[in-house]
Amino acid sequence: MTINNSRRIALLGFGSFAVGTAALAADPSRAGTLIISPGARELPELMRRLGRAPRRRDFKTVPMILQNPEFWDDEALKEVIAYRGTRKQVWDATKLEGPWLNLMRNSINAQIFSFRHEDFLAVSATHGTAHLALLDQAMWDKYEIATLAGTKFKTNTLAMPKPAPADFAHVENPKSVFGPDGATIPALQERGVVFLACHNAIWELTAKLIASGKNPDHASHEAVAAELTNHLLDGVVLTPGIVATIPELQQAGFHYAA
Template structure:
């Protein structure tokens, strides 16, 4: 898959303070509990926990660190990555909350950022985006990381380091502990839209196309059965909802 793998993210130094023990523990546990990505077909409504990353979500629900926020991200071309980075910077370094957990409820057009380059090429997402959103983009730049991954936590004022706008990409934020949640409903709806617009080169059924998209979520993304329903469960478990 394109982009930086979760194994690579875990192996390289997390730039956050070493005092973020709860966050570091969660990242290690999530790496071992993000489920399989070899579906052949998926249903419209998921009913079996084996069809989503149930173990990973339960780890998030039970996270003991504080504070915990879930950002509602739908605008692919909006400032969503920048807002999460800025929030994390302020929470960790101004408010001294190293175990702060930021999660992204990624759905709507923003969900396309969570597919690897294979999906972008196979289903011509640049062409689809140009027609549906009237925007030009030739590849998934949201998963392209700049050479800032191994910067030290002591280098927080570096204007070209991971704490700056250079870190506004999914792998860099994952390395810092941001968790990106993928929405099955968004996958199903994109599959339907791709079929209707002729972006279905293998002539797959709806369930097969949705499975193919699911199998090509970027490494580290946590699959939910539906993001807004999951948000409600997360709020019940102490997460603050950020629009």
């Protein structure tokens, strides 16, 4: 079989979608550029809106059940739910050691490069042990989170970007951001993936930490949960609870994947 690569090379040889649009779209606290298909229209707009949406990370205490939107990233979450792209998928991510990041990478690759849905949006509905990956290394160190993460994770390697080519000229390079090395949270964020955090997961993690004596400040449950919330990775969108947020996304047309 003869494959004509001329059109494919023309479509993919744009380089990274950088400067102007990417600079506006990126979250101000995140460095780097977005790696989004030049033909995308709705996804860059969503990234711009999320970049402008506030993330409150100055909590002193938080309650067990969030009853007021000021305790979660309400504006950013509403932007995700209202996304106008026709192809959108929510991943029910529960296991830190599971293949969730790699599956999202594969889904994005096929949707964009195979089916040509350049505005495809993947959302990680993160809870369970997978939620540990959404906390920065400072929290992993202070609360010895590695003891809950299993033998594979002595540090939060899923939050560390790996050196890799990051432009569309390298789309077939397995060592690029499009290959397995691109299955990290920062790399996927650069490709437009949105990671949702779960307040309930934070609250339950706090209970485990306190019960196991990993509470160096001898702080209250409400205060430890607040500190963990304040140390979510840049760009993450906090929800009042993932299990309750998933049907909100499904009602808005997101396809469920686990």
